[in-house]
Every structure is written in C-alpha cells, then in structure tokens.
Amino acid sequence: xxxxxxxDFEGGGRLQEISxxxxxxxPVREVADLVGTVADYERASGPAxxxxxxxxxxxxxxxxxxxxxxxxxxxxxxxxxxLLGYHGRFGEARSLGAAWARLRGLEVPPDPPTRSxxxxxxxxxxxxxxxxxxxxxxxxxxxxxxxxxxxxRRIGRxxxxxxxxxxxxxxxxxxxxxxxxxxxxxxxRAEVHDEVLTAQLGPRPVRGVRPRVLxxxxxxVGEAFGREVNPDSPAQLLKAFAAIGHPVASTRSWEIGRIDxxxxxxxxxxxxxxxxxxxxxxxxxxxxxxxxxxxxxxxxGGVVSGRWATRGGGALQIPKIxxxxxxxxxxxxxxxxxxxxxxxxxxxxxxxxxxxxxxxGSEDLYARLGAVFGARTVGDEAGRQRAKIGMLSAMYGQxxxxxxxxxxxxxxxxPRALDYVDAAARQGEQGRLVRxxxxxxxxxxSPAWRRAVAGDGxxxxxxTRRSVRDRGRFTRNFVVQATAAEWxxxxxxxxxxxxxxxxxxxGEAQLVFFQHxxxxxxxxxxxxxxxxxxxxxxxxxxxxxxxxxxxxxFPLDIAVVECYADA
DNA sequence: TCATTAAGCCAC
DNA sequence: AAACGTGGCTTAATGA
Numbered sequence: 001x002x003x004x005x006x007x008d009f010e011g012g013g014r015l016q017e018i019s020x021x022x023x024x025x026x027p028v029r030e031v032a033d034l035v036g037t038v039a040d041y042e043r044a045s046g047p048a049x050x051x052x053x054x055x056x057x058x059x060x061x062x063x064x065x066x067x068x069x070x071x072x073x074x075x076x077x078x079x080x081x082x083l084l085g086y087h088g089r090f091g092e093a094r095s096l097g098a099a100w101a102r103l104r105g106l107e108v109p110p111d112p113p114t115r116s117x118x119x120x121x122x123x124x125x126x127x128x129x130x131x132x133x134x135x136x137x138x139x140x141x142x143x144x145x146x147x148x149x150x151x152x153r154r155i156g157r158x159x160x161x162x163x164x165x166x167x168x169x170x171x172x173x174x175x176x177x178x179x180x181x182x183x184x185x186x187x188x189r190a191e192v193h194d195e196v197l198t199a200q201l202g203p204r205p206v207r208g209v210r211p212r213v214l215x216x217x218x219x220x221v222g223e224a225f226g227r228e229v230n231p232d233s234p235a236q237l238l239k240a241f242a243a244i245g246h247p248v249a250s251t252r253s254w255e256i257g258r259i260d261x262x263x264x265x266x267x268x269x270x271x272x273x274x275x276x277x278x279x280x281x282x283x284x285x286x287x288x289x290x291x292x293x294x295x296x297x298x299x300x301g302g303v304v305s306g307r308w309a310t311r312g313g314g315a316l317q318i319p320k321i322x323x324x325x326x327x328x329x330x331x332x333x334x335x336x337x338x339x340x341x342x343x344x345x346x347x348x349x350x351x352x353x354x355x356x357x358x359x360x361g362s363e364d365l366y367a368r369l370g371a372v373f374g375a376r377t378v379g380d381e382a383g384r385q386r387a388k389i390g391m392l393s394a395m396y397g398q399x400x401x402x403x404x405x406x407x408x409x410x411x412x413x414x415p416r417a418l419d420y421v422d423a424a425a426r427q428g429e430q431g432r433l434v435r436x437x438x439x440x441x442x443x444x445x446s447p448a449w450r451r452a453v454a455g456d457g458x459x460x461x462x463x464t465r466r467s468v469r470d471r472g473r474f475t476r477n478f479v480v481q482a483t484a485a486e487w488x489x490x491x492x493x494x495x496x497x498x499x500x501x502x503x504x505x506x507g508e509a510q511l512v513f514f515q516h517x518x519x520x521x522x523x524x525x526x527x528x529x530x531x532x533x534x535x536x537x538x539x540x541x542x543x544x545x546x547x548x549x550x551x552x553x554f555p556l557d558i559a560v561v562e563c564y565a566d567a
Numbered sequence: 568t569c570a571t572t573a574a575g576c577c578a579c
Numbered sequence: 580a581a582a583c584g585t586g587g588c589t590t591a592a593t594g595a
Contacts, residue, residue, distance in 0.1 A: 233591060234574055252575065254581055275576060278589055305585060307579080314587055317578040342579095389580085396583040403583085477584035481579095485585095516579045516585090 004052040006140045007034055007059055014141045022149025035068045042070055050074055052148050054096035056175035064183045075172040078301055079151050088433055090443035097133025100143040103150050109133040167438035171301055173493035177511055178298035184510045185293025186326055187522055193285055193325035201273055204282050211277060217270040224263035231270045280322045288313045305478060306440050306485035307516055316515055326564035335521040335531040336567040338557040341365045342517045344391050346484045349552040350437050351420035360552040372413045394421055395480050397473030421476045428475025429468050436482035445471055488517055490545055494538035502530055528560045
C-alpha cells in the first residue's frame, strides 16, 4: 500500500491511499495530527506503507524530530531527477510543481533555491515552511497523486523497470536515512578533538592568531628561505622557491617533496597542520559539534554518480587523525562496516569477466591479481601494488606514469572487464550517455562541448582533444562509480530496515555515518553481535538483489570498536 | 566592501 | 609514481 501525503505545515496534513501503480485511489483524509497518524500506520499490522511525498528533506525532518520514523517512501523529487536523467534531461527542474507542470503542459517553474545548512544550530521551526512550486490554488494532494502515477508509468515503460524501481526505492530510502542520521548525529567527544588539536598545534589561540606550532613553522620557513613568506600563499611560495634556485611549476606537496632543501620538511609539515587547523580545527568544532554530536547535513543523491554530498561540515572528508574524537557513548559501541575494494568488484560483476570475477571471489582482490603482474608469491607486495595501479588505471582512465604497460597486462588478462570500461569511454567521447547497472544516467555533455567537438576547424585542436578525452574518462569511471554507489545504497537500505526490526525500543542501534562505501552504527554493547550479523545479512541480500547468482564477493571489513580511529 | 575564481588538500 | 574519477572546503588573489 502507498499513501500520498501533503503536510499543512501546522502539524496536520492530507493523506490518500493509492495503489502502487498509482491507478486507484482511496478517499482523502484530513488529519490534524500528522505525526500521530503516520505512527498509527507504521504500527499497524500488515505490510508497511510506502509514503509518497514531494521531498523527503522537507517533509520528513519534522516527523523525525517528533520521534515518528517511517520504513519506506517514494520521493517524487529524487525519482523525477532519476527519470529526467535517464532521458538525457539532467538538470531540469525536479520539484513536484515542475513535474506537474510538465505533465499538464504548463510553464515549468524553476526549483526553489536550496536552503543553506544550519551547522550545529537546531532548525528554528518544528514545521518548515511550504516551499511548494505548484501554482497557488492547485490541489497539492491531487497533483502529488497524479505525478506519482505518471512516474510509475514512466518507470514501467523503461527497458528494465524492475531495476529502475529498485533504484527509485533505495534512492528514497537513502533520503530517509540521511534525515535520520542528521538528527541522531555522530557521537563526537569535543574534549578528545581538542586534545588532538592541542597535541598537534599547541593550545587553542585567541581569534585571528596562528596556533603556536604553526607560527613557529611559518617563522622557520621564512628563515630557511631567507625572506619572509606567507606559507599559505602559493604565489609567494613559487617566488621563494625560484629565488633559492629550485623553481617549481606548482606548490603541491608531492612536487615540493622532491626538492632537496632544508625548507621542504618544514613547509610540508606546515601545510599538513594548516589544513588540520583551518578545516577541522576549533572553529569547525564550535560550528558543528553540539551536545556530543556532529550532525552532518547530507545531500542524498547530491553527486552525479549517486554518491551523497554534504552541505557544510565536510562530513565526507573527516581526516583520519580527527576520527579519534568519534567515540561511542558509555555502554555503547561503534560497529563499522567497510566494503573493501568495492569498485573493482563492481566492475567484475557488471562486466561478467570470468577471470576478474574469480579474483573478486577472494578477500584481497589485488593480491590475487598480483600473479598476473609478475608476483612470484602470494605475499609479493610489489606485484600487488602493480595490480592495484593497473586496476585503478583501467577504471579512472589514467594513461601517464607507469600506467601504460600495466594497462596492457590488464587488457590481456581481463579482456571483458576492460572492454566494459573502454566501451563506456568511447560512448562518452562520442557525446553519448552511459548508465549504471540500475539505470542512473550520466549528464550529457555541455552545449559548449558539443560545439567544440563538432568542430568547424577554428577551434583549438589540442584543447578539443583534451575535453574529448576528459569526457571519456568521466563516462569510463561513471559506470563503475555509479554502480558502486547504488551497491552502497542497497546495502544502506538493507541495514536500515534490519536495524528498525532489531530495535527493542526507540533509539537503539542507530546508523550514524555513511561515507560512500562505509557505514558506522552506534549500538548498545549488548547489540554488537546482532549488528555484525545484520550487516553480513544485508551484504548477502545486496549482492543477490543487484547481481543474482555471482561469483563475485563483496567482503565487509567489520570492526566493533569504541573509537572510530581504531576501526 | 563583497562576490567569484584558483590553488591546494582532504575523503572515497 | 605523480596529469586519474567524484566531490567539499578554505585561503589567497582577483574583480566589480
């Protein structure tokens, strides 16, 4: 059963039961207490409803705020984005109002501007404002029901409707999880974070002053150069290096690291610490951690490949050293699950390459590949490294450095896998679209790209060739990265469903962090074993839902730890 | 003065 | 070893 719901933003709303194809509809219900009504439906026996609403990030937060969680939903905006993308219409407006306008042949309203993040500040109003793009006077519930029915029809007409329906379901489930994780937050010990910072940088300075260690390093860098230099200024560094007889093309760490001069270690250390200070220092701590929780503002489906993005807080780039501050509450534990070597395993599964699939049946795929790259023994680390670079080159389109001979070896040993990514690259270079396993579609090239490639001769040939190759690398990587992202979404949805079933009462065993191919659960110590089992079950389910019977394995690196840094 | 761009580095 | 995909975020530099 599906239930379309439109909140009135005063605590109530209107609902209507609909069939899954959207065809038959029940009577409209008007309720004053939406939270209670949703909870009643979720508690009722029988199959759980799938809530159909315009946008999860608008409708769901007030429910979660009042401890009313749902199992499943259909997010009209996210599904519209996927459907538009499938037909090469990436970037067109995706709101309910836009979809309704297209359905009715009316002028399509632009999407409302995205709200900005609030940092650690809690949202002001319990019920957010109505950001509907429907023309005033339109029956919002009626529009919702019609657009939903239309989306289901459009999915049904696709070549592989079941796959796309799965994609729509997990994209929506991800949106639910994103709201819940933003609410629950990552357990974060500010005092541990402060200890890490103090150990690295010296005590917290007053506003506007460099921490002691950074100030000392900056002074030492200046002395080594024989002139005053702001180490934060690439332009000044370039001049300073030229002045000491070591001209460099850039001030990137790896390039500077090759220079033999006493300033180099000082500068590299400065860069490392300056990064920590500015990106995840005390300012970040003040802005993003409150009452022992870091609450990232996730943007489900925010990346073209289907990965998530974040708005402020940089939750997807938390440096390793800072993870020391992520600690379970007393009596609780963290259960982390990392899908190791996910992308090459995905390539093995989607390409159907027998040899690669066989290697992907083992725990360490790269080690198994080592033999192909001249490793004499199983533990030959150099052979394993060559295998890894060869594999990554195939998936990322690297051609420089040592990649070329390794790629030739890859092509010989794993022809079908290489054909798969090569074909995607060719499609891209021809300006065509490529899709993930479930049907997420890459954006088309820009009009400027098409003009340049169509080429009336006057264009810069080298630049055009480069943008063609860039596009090829993008589509080459897209087919793998986007499928890996949907593996992660299916997994996430499975874990989330199992956690809800395992909950003994509200608030137990939460999903608190999701980072591309890695999940972190925060659970009472007594539930750790249960969580480990549930993660393994979800992996098995994910594998079979996506790829049916396959030799490929997706081994999870699971750790039960007090601190994330120990995972 | 404020908005935008470039460079650089963090994560996967 | 160092021109290889997706991003976010910060500072310096540039421009209106």
